[in-house]
Ligand SMILES: NC(=O)c1ccc[n+]([C@@H]2O[C@H](COP(=O)([O-])OP(=O)(O)OC[C@H]3O[C@@H](n4cnc5c(N)ncnc54)[C@H](OP(=O)(O)O)[C@@H]3O)[C@@H](O)[C@H]2O)c1
């Protein structure tokens with residue numbers, strides 16, 4: 001980070017200072033991406049963002065990311081109460097010190113950004129009351145489902161709705177373990193050990209595998225959707241430890257998969273709410289049954305919108321940083337203009353476009369590549385495939401598979417070819433020439449094969 | 455609507471007036487739900503909302519919904535320029551009059567809420583420039599993917615990201631037709647006729663089935679994600695009319711489904727963008743391949759967050775109204791406080807909770823119902839099932855299926871029972887008693903079967 005980043009604002013329009021309490025997995029992700037996207041975010045928000053202070057347990061300890069010594073603080077409360085820092089990110093975890101830091105910042109009227117679902121679950125009522133009383137704000141998009149903007153969706157996008165049913169996979173560690181057990185027919189203990197070695201599970205896995213982490217997140221969602229704080233002690237919470245490979249086989253035989261689900265249901269006639277976290281047999285036809293590995297998925301049924309579904313990586317440095325930065329951007333917009341600044345009519349439409357709008361251009365057809373499915377009605381006679389193949393070869397389009405089926409027309413056959421990677425220009429030229437062949441009847445049908453990397 | 459709703463505001467904190475230009479499918483949905491949720495939205499936003507004027511082509515024509523005559527206008531421009539109306543919803547469709555109405559309202563510094571993707575696609579640049587110049591705003595959540603808050607997700611929730619890849623199903627009519635063709639092995643023309651009769655397709659289906667509607671939506675998304683207006687004439691746009699039942703069979707044989715996809719890709723090394731709408735063979739393993747019927751689905755890959763996926767009903771009165779109302783709420787929050795008001799620390803957490811926070815309560819165990827999966831290790835001897843079944847019967851838990859498999863222990867068997875609908879209390883009592891039986895070894899495992907209605 002250059003000197004310029006840590007100077008104090010020179011004018012009222014100068015950078016907005018951000019304090020990071022905690023510089024672990026999430027804190028470092030926020031640092032990395034805020035740094036990379038600095039110019040774009042500044043253009044989009046109309047104001048630059050600057051990380052002005054970072055607190056860690058031990059400022060002396062050598063770290064992979066080199067930080068200027070003047071940024072480091074040993075006491076997170078110093079960051080939380082620094083009058084030059086209006087946005088405080090609590091990224092330490094735990095509930096005791098995190099609570100003190102959060103309340104101190106809110107009492108100073110600051111905006112606190114948090115990824116700490118355990119804290120919200122335990123002290124949410126106090127935190128929100130404090131924010132309201134002192135004119136501060138508490139943002140927590142990163143606390144549930146990593147980078148998936150589910151908090152924003154529930155609170156703003158679906159504001160017209162009541163929510164009779166919300167359910168989903170809220171813990172990626174459990175979903176990874178269950179997925180591996182199912183796919184590899186392997187016992188829980190073996191997969192857990194592996195998950196720890198790979199960093200997918202914490203050294204102390206209890207919070208995850210016993211369902212408490214998902215319960216914390218369910219509490220956050222239940223509060224957003226229903227305005228009631230439900231402590232995990234009043235939920236049904238069961239973990240995944242007793243599920244065996246045999247259960248997956250039994251479930252499969254009955255047409256189900258097994259997922260650790262959080263389920264929040266409200267009956268609007270009796271006004272009864274229930275919040276549960278437990279392993280569940282989910283029918284294979286449910287899209288969430290095929291959400292595997294470290295992904296999270298949340299199905300939200302609104303009484304007006306119907307069911308909407310949100311899927312994405314539930315944790316990890318980058319996905320979590322994406323959510324924290326979106327909260328920081330909301331906070332900055334609020335501070336900058338005292339209004340909802342991130343609207344398309346006020347701001348450049350997109351970070352990258354704002355930073356360098358003139359460089360994006362439409363790709364020429366030669367650069368649009370993919371695999372193709374080609375269906376031709378051809379004369380049913382020898383040598384036909386050879387002639388078609390040679391046209392394709394001339395345009396450097398290579399064939400991946402051939403399927404011949406009877407045609408509805410007499411003496412004709414339906415020929416289905418798939419190609420290897422080719423480009424739009426070559427395919428258009430190929431099509432034009434194929435259509436001219438006497439052995440081909442009617443216009444060939446071209447469909448595109450899309451195998452997306454995700 | 456009572457008299458009170460159409461009175462002018464008596465104090466600065468009185469209702470915010472909303473004008474509806476257009477009272478067709480979407481307009482009536484907005485009316486219906488704004489009316490139903492009035493108290494809740496007012497509590498949540500801190501200010502009541504009131505529909506103050508509605509324009510239709512023919513105010514004399516009798517309508518299913520009875521409207522007070524003084525609300526009705528024949529000229530939408532009158533609504534757009536009425537100084538007492540700060541929020542104008544353009545819900546007429548078309549691009550000529552809609553453009554004039556939109557620009558007139560924006561020039562007056564108003565907030566325009568729109569569901570009109572054709573208008574945005576054709577005149578977006580002019581609309582946003584006008585809004586910026588005159589301090590107005592243009593909100594358009596309903597223009598893409600119905601009630602799924604994808605605009606908000608892209609613009610705010612994922613603000614930290616660049617978007618190398620966005621793809622999905624953006625037209626529910628086409629997806630309905632393709633799904634039916636696939637499921638019923640029926641030709642395009644037959645399903646189209648049926649879809650028209652059911653109201654799933656317009657009388658003039660061209661805009662939908664030729665891909666233009668999806669192209670309009672793709673243009674909106676591409677602009678949001680990349681800051682470039684791409685007219686459909688510069689995209690690859692192909693419709694679904696030539697797809698036959700045989701193509702589905704061929705595709706299935708190769709492991710694919712066929713979907714009409716919109717695909718927006720940007721290569722950040724060459725800065726080349728491509729926008730395409732066409733039927734695509736999608737591998738069965740892609741979650742979007744199993745999104746059927748009138749649902750939309752959008753996969754958004756961000757460079758930080760990874761791939762996130764959004765699914766929901768893409769159109770229809772209610773889903774679209776849900777999105778329009780979320781934009782109205784954003785607009786009202788902006789007007790009311792001049793700031794981002796819909797934050798949890800400032801507002802009651804949820805409409806229904808705000809209106810009647812004390813009525814929600816946790817459901818007792820007797821009222822938490824479902825089906826259960828029970829795995830017991832039992833002695834492998836005659837009469838065991840009878841004894842277990844009688845314990846269950848005593849608690850009114852009825853058995854749906856029984857599966858017996860060998861146990862890992864000698865002389866024991868593993869017994870898997872699924873139940874019909876039962877409640878948590880009965881199951882807990884049952885479990886306790888089963889665990890006490892001498893024929894049962896170890897603690898029974900209880901999992902829950904979840905078949906969600908969506
Ligand atoms: N990791 C994820 O994928 C993820 C996802 C969603 C939400 N979250 C949440 O994000 C928060 C942070 O998680 P993390 O994974 O980034 O944690 P982490 O890697 O353990 O980092 C914690 C950071 O906080 C500092 N810290 C801890 N206790 C402190 C104390 N008593 N005084 C001062 N500093 C202290 C540590 O300082 P040192 O560097 O000196 O040790 C470290 O920099 C947690 O609430 C977690 O639940 C995490």
Ligand SMILES: NC(=O)c1ccc[n+]([C@@H]2O[C@H](COP(=O)([O-])OP(=O)(O)OC[C@H]3O[C@@H](n4cnc5c(N)ncnc54)[C@H](OP(=O)(O)O)[C@@H]3O)[C@@H](O)[C@H]2O)c1
Pocket residue numbers: 475476477478479480481509510511512513515528530544545546547548551569570571572596597600768769770771774
């Ligand atoms: N329907 C959906 O599911 C859906 C979903 C997403 C987006 N949208 C978009 O929402 C918009 C409205 O769609 P809709 O389905 O509600 O349309 P609609 O049912 O056809 O209703 C159109 C309304 O606008 C009025 N109108 C039309 N032309 C007018 C004119 N020249 N002057 C004055 N009033 C005029 C009509 O008046 P009369 O009542 O007197 O005929 C009618 O009330 C369109 O842009 C559409 O693309 C619709």
